[in-house]
Amino acid sequence: MNPINVGLCGVGTVGGGTVTVLKRNAIEITRRAGRPIVITMAANRDLVRAREICGDNITLTDNAMDVVNNPDIDIVVELIGGTTIAKDLVLAAIANGKHVVTANKKLIAEHGNEIFARATEKGVMVAFEAAVAGGIPVIKALREGLTANKIEWVAGIINGTSNFILTEMRDKGLAFADVLKEAQRLGYAEADPTFDIEGHDAAHKLTIMSAIAFGIPVQFDKAYLEGISKLSAIDIQYAQELGYRIKLLGMTRRREQGIELRVAPTLIPASRLIANVDGVMNAVLVKGDAVGATMYYGPGAGAEPTASSVIADLVDITRLHTADPEQRVPHLAFQPSQMADLPILPIEEIETCYYLRINTQDKPGVLADITRLLADNGISIEAMLQRPIDKEDRADIIIITHLAVEKRINTAIKGIEALSSITGAVVRLRLEHLNG
Numbered sequence: 001m002n003p004i005n006v007g008l009c010g011v012g013t014v015g016g017g018t019v020t021v022l023k024r025n026a027i028e029i030t031r032r033a034g035r036p037i038v039i040t041m042a043a044n045r046d047l048v049r050a051r052e053i054c055g056d057n058i059t060l061t062d063n064a065m066d067v068v069n070n071p072d073i074d075i076v077v078e079l080i081g082g083t084t085i086a087k088d089l090v091l092a093a094i095a096n097g098k099h100v101v102t103a104n105k106k107l108i109a110e111h112g113n114e115i116f117a118r119a120t121e122k123g124v125m126v127a128f129e130a131a132v133a134g135g136i137p138v139i140k141a142l143r144e145g146l147t148a149n150k151i152e153w154v155a156g157i158i159n160g161t162s163n164f165i166l167t168e169m170r171d172k173g174l175a176f177a178d179v180l181k182e183a184q185r186l187g188y189a190e191a192d193p194t195f196d197i198e199g200h201d202a203a204h205k206l207t208i209m210s211a212i213a214f215g216i217p218v219q220f221d222k223a224y225l226e227g228i229s230k231l232s233a234i235d236i237q238y239a240q241e242l243g244y245r246i247k248l249l250g251m252t253r254r255r256e257q258g259i260e261l262r263v264a265p266t267l268i269p270a271s272r273l274i275a276n277v278d279g280v281m282n283a284v285l286v287k288g289d290a291v292g293a294t295m296y297y298g299p300g301a302g303a304e305p306t307a308s309s310v311i312a313d314l315v316d317i318t319r320l321h322t323a324d325p326e327q328r329v330p331h332l333a334f335q336p337s338q339m340a341d342l343p344i345l346p347i348e349e350i351e352t353c354y355y356l357r358i359n360t361q362d363k364p365g366v367l368a369d370i371t372r373l374l375a376d377n378g379i380s381i382e383a384m385l386q387r388p389i390d391k392e393d394r395a396d397i398i399i400i401t402h403l404a405v406e407k408r409i410n411t412a413i414k415g416i417e418a419l420s421s422i423t424g425a426v427v428r429l430r431l432e433h434l435n436g
């Protein structure tokens, strides 16, 4: 059996894990793939570090284009990250007729349509299981395991760094900045960790899942995102008193008018399995019309978990290497000619439940004013909590609503903020019951 030759671009956290796992499990992987999968060439900025990881049998270069232009390489693995050099080298690899495996969600979410079009023209595959939820084989689940279903929604905790920070802050009372440093030390965080904290990374992954779930092009520019940096400890506490956990949740839902695509700190009933996904763990909950709700749980980041997905893609491509390109699995699960043009809905049009925290003067009639404003906008209340604020003539009123359209909530909030007894801004968080 002649081996399939792999060229690795980027020998960092994930690249290093890929070298290690391919070597350690070579026999098992060959049994599955039908032929050996061998990294013959690798590119890295730091050649000393790459040599330590790769040993003596892999040709090294500091120029990734050497890998892409090497005629002996069958599959290029892109593990550099970002969208500058990574995009150039992926497009060059495709132009050279090579298959591509990448863990780069930013690249796929922002430039996937162009990359897939080029790959389809050339009859090569672009695989990206590692790009979404690290080690969890959720792309395969959506693209293959659930093909019978009309997917209704996909919800996920898909940024390990943010979930790790929220968990450590809650359990150990640690400060945000210290936990972030630890996440960086453990190799979870992106090169620029604001991508993790402000929701970009989760939105990249959600964009990809939304495309695969609903058969629409990747549209990261239409995603709505809010991160965890403005979340205050008091809202985490009130949410807990009301029986909820706050998670950075990605939610994409099919509606008659279009597709919701949003990432934001969101309340989830504490009794839900997904509300108990802690630390760097990720989970994706998919609601299909036939199967109902299924959940995929596992490590969303880290060297070997992510390498596990990179190598699964290498095995897939090796198996299909000689098959008819027309019969291959489409990049976004649906045949390219069958893409739908459902619009992504503006955030004002989404429909969800809300948590509102209203800081008010504690005097007669305030609650009546607030509930009237909600009722005027067709918003119904599910639960309410009032907490006096120590040594002040003020109170926090916390309201959980039933389903409402966001623009109605915004109008009600404007009215509430205009009341004379209310001074500050109303805190508004979205809440998902995630009933299977």
Ligand SMILES: NC(=O)c1ccc[n+]([C@@H]2O[C@H](COP(=O)([O-])OP(=O)(O)OC[C@H]3O[C@@H](n4cnc5c(N)ncnc54)[C@H](O)[C@@H]3O)[C@@H](O)[C@H]2O)c1
Pocket (backbone or CB within 6 Å): 009, 010, 011, 012, 013, 014, 015, 043, 044, 045, 046, 062, 063, 064, 079, 080, 081, 082, 085, 103, 104, 105, 106, 130, 131, 134, 187, 188, 189, 190, 191, 300, 301, 302, 303, 306
């Ligand atoms: N770390 C994780 O847990 C994880 C999980 C899933 C996906 N990803 C994705 O995987 C990719 C890689 O992430 P990482 O954490 O391994 O990053 P990293 O920073 O650890 O590794 C990147 C490597 O690329 C090398 N590099 C940078 N520019 C280069 C160039 N021009 N030519 C050659 N080499 C170059 C760097 O020297 C470094 O070794 C990113 O797209 C990231 O989003 C990471």
Ligand SMILES: N[C@@H](CCO)C(=O)O
Pocket (backbone or CB within 6 Å): 131, 133, 134, 158, 159, 160, 161, 162, 188, 189, 190, 196, 201, 300, 301, 302
């Ligand atoms: N920075 C990402 C890595 C995995 O994609 C995270 O924290 O989830």
Ligand code: NA
Pocket (backbone or CB within 6 Å): 129, 130, 131, 132, 133, 134, 135, 136, 137, 138, 139, 309
């Ligand atoms: Na994955």
